Amino acid sequence: MKLIICLGNFGEGYKNTRHNAGFMFADALSERMGISFSNEAKFKSHIAKGEYKNEAVWIVKPQTYMNLSGEALSALKNFYKIDVKTLFVVYDDISLDLGKIRFRAKGSDGGHNGIKSIIKHAGTQEFDRLKIGIGPQPAMMKSEDFVLQNFSNEQKIQLNDIIKLSVDAFLEYCEVGIIKVQNKYN
Numbered sequence: 001m002k003l004i005i006c007l008g009n010f011g012e013g014y015k016n017t018r019h020n021a022g023f024m025f026a027d028a029l030s031e032r033m034g035i036s037f038s039n040e041a042k043f044k045s046h047i048a049k050g051e052y053k054n055e056a057v058w059i060v061k062p063q064t065y066m067n068l069s070g071e072a073l074s075a076l077k078n079f080y081k082i083d084v085k086t087l088f089v090v091y092d093d094i095s096l097d098l099g100k101i102r103f104r105a106k107g108s109d110g111g112h113n114g115i116k117s118i119i120k121h122a123g124t125q126e127f128d129r130l131k132i133g134i135g136p137q138p139a140m141m142k143s144e145d146f147v148l149q150n151f152s153n154e155q156k157i158q159l160n161d162i163i164k165l166s167v168d169a170f171l172e173y174c175e176v177g178i179i180k181v182q183n184k185y186n
Contacts, residue, residue: 107129
C-alpha cells in the first residue's frame with residue numbers, strides 16, 4: 001500500500017495558491033488513475049482510493065489546514081494500523097524554483113509547518129517525499145504572504161507542466177523506487 005498525503009489548504013480562497021501545490025498534484029494523480037475523492041470526516045480528509053500495478057494507493061488531502069496536516073495522518077494511521085513506511089508526502093517547497101521537483105527519502109521539516117506536523121504525528125522523519133518548487137520568494141516578502149499568493153497566468157502554464165511531470169515521476173517511483181527517481185528528476 002502507498003499512503004500519499006498531499007499537503008494544502010482547503011477552501012476556494014486557497015485553491016490556486018502556491019501552498020496548494022500538493023492538492024494540485026493530488027487532483028492530477030487521481031484524475032490520471034481514474035479515481036474520485038470522497039469526504040471522510042472521521043479522518044479529517046478527502047480520500048481517493050485506487051490501485052496502481054497491483055498495489056493499493058490512497059491519495060489523501062487533509063482538511064485540517066496546512067499546519068495541522070499530521071492530524072489526518074494520525075487518524076488514518078491509528079484506525080487502519082498503517083505502517084509509516086508506506087507513507088509518501090507531496091508538498092510545496094519555497095526554496096525550489098517553480099518548475100523544479102525534488103524527491104527525498106527522509107529529512108527535516110525544512111521550516112515547512114505542514115511537514116513539521118506530519119513528522120510529529122508519524123513519529124519519524126524517515127518517509128519518502130516529493131517537493132514541488134514554488135519559488136523564488138521575493139526578498140522583501142514574508143514567506144507566509146508569498147505561499148498564499150495565487151500563481152500568475154504565465155506561472156500557471158509552467159505549474160501545469162510541472163504537476164504533470166510530478167505525476168509521471170511519482171508513478172515511476174512506484175515502479176523503480178526512490179534512488180532511481182532521485183537520480184533522474186532531482
